[in-house]
Amino acid sequence: MSALLAFTIWVTLSAGLYLALSRDMLRCVLGLAMVGGGANLLLFASGRLTSAQPAVVVAGEQALGAAANPLPQALVLTAIVIGFALLCFSLVLLLRLIPAAGTDDSQALRSAEPPVTDPFKPPLPQPGCEPPWPPEAPR
Amino acid sequence: MTVLAATPVLVPLATTVLTTLACRRPRLQAALSTAGIGGFLLCALALVALASADTPADIAFGNWAAPFGIQFRVDRTGAALVLITALMGGAALLFLASDADGGAPHPLRLPLLHGLLAGVGGAFATADLFNLYVWFEVMLICTLGLFAIGARLDQLDATFKYLVLNLLGTLLLLVAVGAVYGATGHLNYGALAQAAQQLTPGLSVVLLAALLLAFGIKAGAFPLYAWLPASYHTLPAPLLALFAGLLTKVGVYAVLRTLGDVFAPAPAVLYEALGWVAAATMLFGVLGAAYHWDMRRILAFHIVSQIGYILLAIALGGAAGNAAALFYTVHHIIVKANLFLVAAMVWRLTGSYDLRRIGGLYAARPALMLLFLVPALSLVGVPPLSGFWSKLLVLQEALAQGRVVWTLVALLVSVLTLYSMMKIWMEAFWKPHPDARWRPPADTRLAPAWAAALGLAGLTLAIGLNPQPLLAYAQAAAATLGAAP
Numbered sequence: 001m002s003a004l005l006a007f008t009i010w011v012t013l014s015a016g017l018y019l020a021l022s023r024d025m026l027r028c029v030l031g032l033a034m035v036g037g038g039a040n041l042l043l044f045a046s047g048r049l050t051s052a053q054p055a056v057v058v059a060g061e062q063a064l065g066a067a068a069n070p071l072p073q074a075l076v077l078t079a080i081v082i083g084f085a086l087l088c089f090s091l092v093l094l095l096r097l098i099p100a101a102g103t104d105d106s107q108a109l110r111s112a113e114p115p116v117t118d119p120f121k122p123p124l125p126q127p128g129c130e131p132p133w134p135p136e137a138p139r
Numbered sequence: 140m141t142v143l144a145a146t147p148v149l150v151p152l153a154t155t156v157l158t159t160l161a162c163r164r165p166r167l168q169a170a171l172s173t174a175g176i177g178g179f180l181l182c183a184l185a186l187v188a189l190a191s192a193d194t195p196a197d198i199a200f201g202n203w204a205a206p207f208g209i210q211f212r213v214d215r216t217g218a219a220l221v222l223i224t225a226l227m228g229g230a231a232l233l234f235l236a237s238d239a240d241g242g243a244p245h246p247l248r249l250p251l252l253h254g255l256l257a258g259v260g261g262a263f264a265t266a267d268l269f270n271l272y273v274w275f276e277v278m279l280i281c282t283l284g285l286f287a288i289g290a291r292l293d294q295l296d297a298t299f300k301y302l303v304l305n306l307l308g309t310l311l312l313l314v315a316v317g318a319v320y321g322a323t324g325h326l327n328y329g330a331l332a333q334a335a336q337q338l339t340p341g342l343s344v345v346l347l348a349a350l351l352l353a354f355g356i357k358a359g360a361f362p363l364y365a366w367l368p369a370s371y372h373t374l375p376a377p378l379l380a381l382f383a384g385l386l387t388k389v390g391v392y393a394v395l396r397t398l399g400d401v402f403a404p405a406p407a408v409l410y411e412a413l414g415w416v417a418a419a420t421m422l423f424g425v426l427g428a429a430y431h432w433d434m435r436r437i438l439a440f441h442i443v444s445q446i447g448y449i450l451l452a453i454a455l456g457g458a459a460g461n462a463a464a465l466f467y468t469v470h471h472i473i474v475k476a477n478l479f480l481v482a483a484m485v486w487r488l489t490g491s492y493d494l495r496r497i498g499g500l501y502a503a504r505p506a507l508m509l510l511f512l513v514p515a516l517s518l519v520g521v522p523p524l525s526g527f528w529s530k531l532l533v534l535q536e537a538l539a540q541g542r543v544v545w546t547l548v549a550l551l552v553s554v555l556t557l558y559s560m561m562k563i564w565m566e567a568f569w570k571p572h573p574d575a576r577w578r579p580p581a582d583t584r585l586a587p588a589w590a591a592a593l594g595l596a597g598l599t600l601a602i603g604l605n606p607q608p609l610l611a612y613a614q615a616a617a618a619t620l621g622a623a624p
Contacts, residue, residue, distance in 0.1 A: 021309070025299065032306050039313045046321030072320065075269055079313055082276045089283060090302055096287075097295040112300070112373050113294040124432050124493060129293035131375065133490045134580060135238045 001049050005041065012038035025097070025104050029090045036083040040076050047072030143189065144196035144211040146182035147221045147260030148277050150175060152226075154253040162246035172249045176229045179256065190218035191612070206330040212266040216400075216465055220263045220392060223406050223472050226598075227384045228256045230591040234377040234480055237588035239487040241339055242375025245288045252378070255281040255385075262389045266328040267317050271393065275309050275357065282386065284289070285378050286370065297370035304366035304413040308356030315349035322346055328401045332621055335402050338394030350397055351409065358390030360450060361419040363441045368427060371442075372492075374436035376483030378434065383442050384476035388468055391449050395620075399461045403621040414454035418548045421447030425555040432494045434482040434567070437559055438475070441518065444552060445471050451549065452533045455540055462617035463532035466609060470517070470525040470602060477514040477595035485567050488579045494563065499572035503579045508568045510589075513596040515560040517603065520553050525602035529611070 016038055019031025047069035055070040058065070098104045101111065114123040142149075154175025161168040189196050199208035213221060215465060231252070235241050242248070258278035265271055286298040320326055322342060323334035335343065356363045367387070371379060398405050398413065424444030428437045449471065454466035482492065484507060490498035501508050517524035530553065537546045603611055 004395060020303070028303060032303065032310070035307070035310050036313075039310045039317070040315050043317035043320075046317045056412055065366075069324075072317065075317075075320075078269075078273065082273070085280065086276075086302075086306060089280065090299075090306075093287060093295065093298055093302065096290070097299055100292050100295060106299070109296050109299070112296040121495075122433070122436075124495075125433070126293070129373075130492070131240050131242070131486075134484070134582075135240070135487070 002045075005045055005049060009038050009041045009045070012041065023106050025094055025106050025109075028106065029087070029094060032090070033087045036079075036087075040079050040083070043079060044073055044076045045072075090098065141164065141196065141198040141616065143182065143185055144198040144213050144264060144365060145200075146179075146186070147213070147224075147264040148211075148257050150179045150182055150254045151260055152615075154179075155250045155257060158253060159247070159250040162250065164463055165244070165246075168246070168249055172232060172253065174428060175253055176225065176232055176256075178223075179260075180225040180229060183218070183225040186213045186218040187215075187222050189213070190215045191615075199233075206325060206327045209270050210327055210329075211264045212328075213264050214619055215612065216225040216392075216395070216620065217263045219465065219469060219612065219616065220388070221260055223469055224256060224259050224263065224385060226382055227472060227476055228252070230476060230480070230595055231377040231381040233589075233591040234380070234483075234589050235354075237487075237586070237591075238584040239480075239483040239588045240376040242289055242378070245305055247284065247614070248288060251281045251284040251288070255266050255381070259385050259389055267327070268319060268326045268331065272309065272312050272316050272324075275312060275389070278386065278389065282382065284383075285539060286374065287374070289375065290362075291373070294373045295375040299343055301366050301370040303319060304356065304363075308353050308363075311349065311354035311356065315346065315353055318349060319346050328396070330507035332401050336482040344408060347397065348412075351394060351413070351554040352445040354390045354393040354397065355416070357387070357389070358394060358450070359387045359420075359443050359446050360390075360416055361443075361447070362425050364420070364424070364446075367443060368439045369438060371439040371620070372433060376479055376486070380476040380479035380483075383479055384472040387442055387446055388449075388472055391446060391453070391464075391468060394450065394462065395453050395464055398620070399456065399464070399617075399618040403456070410454050410456050413450060414498075414542065414545055417440050417447045417450035417454055418545050419447075419457070420444065422548055425552045425559070428559045429555060432566075434485065434492045434494065434563060436476050436481070437563065438482060441478075441556065441559065445475065445518070445555065447552070448530065448533055448549060450479065451537065451545055455533070455536045455542070456618040457536075458614070458620075459536045459539075461620050462610070463529070463536055465613040465616055466532055468531045469609065469613075473595050473598050473602075474514045474517045474526065477592055477599065478511075478518065480592045480595070481511045481514065482563075484585060484592065485511075487583055487585060487588075489567070489572065489577070494566035496573060496615075497567050498570040499568075499577060500579075501568040508564075510592055510596055511568070514601055515564065519557045519560055523603045525599050525606070527603065528606040532551055532610075 016031045016034030019027045050068045053067035055067045115124050118124050157171045158168050170360050197212045199205050199210045201208050208618045253552050258274045261274035325331045359367045364522050421444050424440050426442035431437045449467045517526040520526040520530040
């Protein structure tokens with residue numbers, strides 16, 4: 001059982017990392033979500049894998065015995081919720097970013113850091129990528 | 140007053156909720172936000188007072204005794220950082236009232252800002268490793284919101300890069316937390332400190348290396364700092380100052396907690412590795428800054444470089460190293476935020492952040508020139524400003540431990556920092572404006588900006604001219620950390 005779970009985590013993490021290294025932004029975000037899934041599985045495994053015994057300390061004893069520790073399961077729930085929220089945010093971000101940039105290639109995304117044109121001096125910011133000056137008068 | 144320990148989260152979180160509810164009424168929202176930061180400041184002062192009296196505020200939630208319930212414990216280190224967080228929040232909110240690059244008004248800007256403060260406050264107050272991960276996530280989602288609400292193309296671009304690299308960092312942190320729990324069975328700092336002594340050195344190195352790698356991404360340490368200079372300069376100035384002051388320092392604080400307190404003394408190889416990482420962080424950060432001509436990008440690279448000094452202090456370890464790290468962090472947060480604020484005032488008067496397009500402020504606004512020199516020279520480490528004492532503490536300890544190479548790198552980086560600051564001074568203040576018809580605009584609303592920047596400069600001067608109170612506080616804080624003999 002442990003070996004199977006370890007293998008699953010390995011496959012999930014490597015597939016996720018492979019996708020996350022992609023230049024395609026959507027693949028990158030999905031890859032990160034997969035890495036998150038792998039991380040959650042790993043956290044889950046830290047509470048021991050046993051058969052379906054209830055996580056109840058028997059009367060008169062101090063320790064849990066052979067049952068799995070329920071705390072990591074609670075931690076995983078927290079992590080899943082957070083990961084889901086971040087995945088939603090990143091998908092919405094891509095929905096805005098890809099049409100605005102006209103590309104889904106992260107290498108071509110050079111608005112924040114314009115490509116170098118001069119061997120010595122850094123490039124000037126692209127038009128429209130600076131705060132407007134003078135600032136608009138307050139409403 | 141146990142509930143006081145939870146106020147670094149409760150007060151900003153309550154402010155977040157209230158300002159969100161008031162998001163259709165800007166005046167009410169601003170009033171609530173001011174009240175919220177005022178309350179946060181008072182609670183932070185009370186926490187510092189409690190911690191200084193050796194009765195740190197302490198609470199374990201849900202009536203579970205300490206190792207089982209999630210515990211908040213604000214010791215001297217945490218209390219000082221919570222106070223500085225509240226001060227920075229106040230300065231940023233004050234600066235938002237000026238018209239110096241505050242960004243377009245957005246109904247969710249204030250709620251997200253207070254949410255960010257809640258995340259930072261929680262990270263400084265908690266005494267639970269998984270809880271620390273949660274606060275990192277709270278900070279992450281709030282910063283992402285603040286990056287994206289401007290909705291300019293470069294801001295969306297920066298959001299994406301910030302998201303990918305920081306998400307990888309938090310996922311790595313999650314894996315490391317899971318592994319630490321699997322190996323020790325504890326998440327509470329106090330219980331972890333005891334359980335960590337039972338670990339074999341090999342296992343301990345692997346676990347701590349994973350934790351430190353995750354915190355290193357958050358702190359912007361070499362070679363994992365690429366997200367910082369790629370994104371920070373797209374932010375509006377008050378938010379940029381807040382991020383520059385606080386976010387990376389939470390990562391540094393987590394490193395200090397790990398290596399200097401909970402897991403101290405950790406295997407020596409980790410301190411050695413951290414020292415070299417710190418030296419590389421200093422050097423590569425300052426070299427990146429030397430290339431750039433945009434004030435925000437120069438200063439963003441200097442965040443990286445200064446992080447190196449704090450990491451070096453932590454790597455030196457012991458009570459002296461930890462005290463130096465805390466002193467340096469407090470000094471650095473104030474100075475770095477102030478530099479970004481002054482840069483925004485320069486932008487308002489001259490029309491650009493790029494040094495090739497501006498100039499002439501020495502003649503037009505001599506007072507602003509003096510205001511710039513206080514944080515700039517403090518960043519370099521010129522006596523008698525606060526940066527001098529910070530660097531003195533770090534380098535003294537480095538020499539005492541015979542770390543000549545690290546000391547030489549740190550001194551070289553100071554000189555290169557001086558080069559960057561002089562570049563800004565020469566180009567923005569000394570040389571005439573490239574456009575001969577330029578006159579400083581008369582219709583500016585800079586009074587709140589002056590108030591915020593002068594307040595921070597006053598703090599820098601106060602620490603510089605009278606470093607003993609902060610030094611004594613930092614030494615007392617280090618004496619209660621785990622590394623103290």
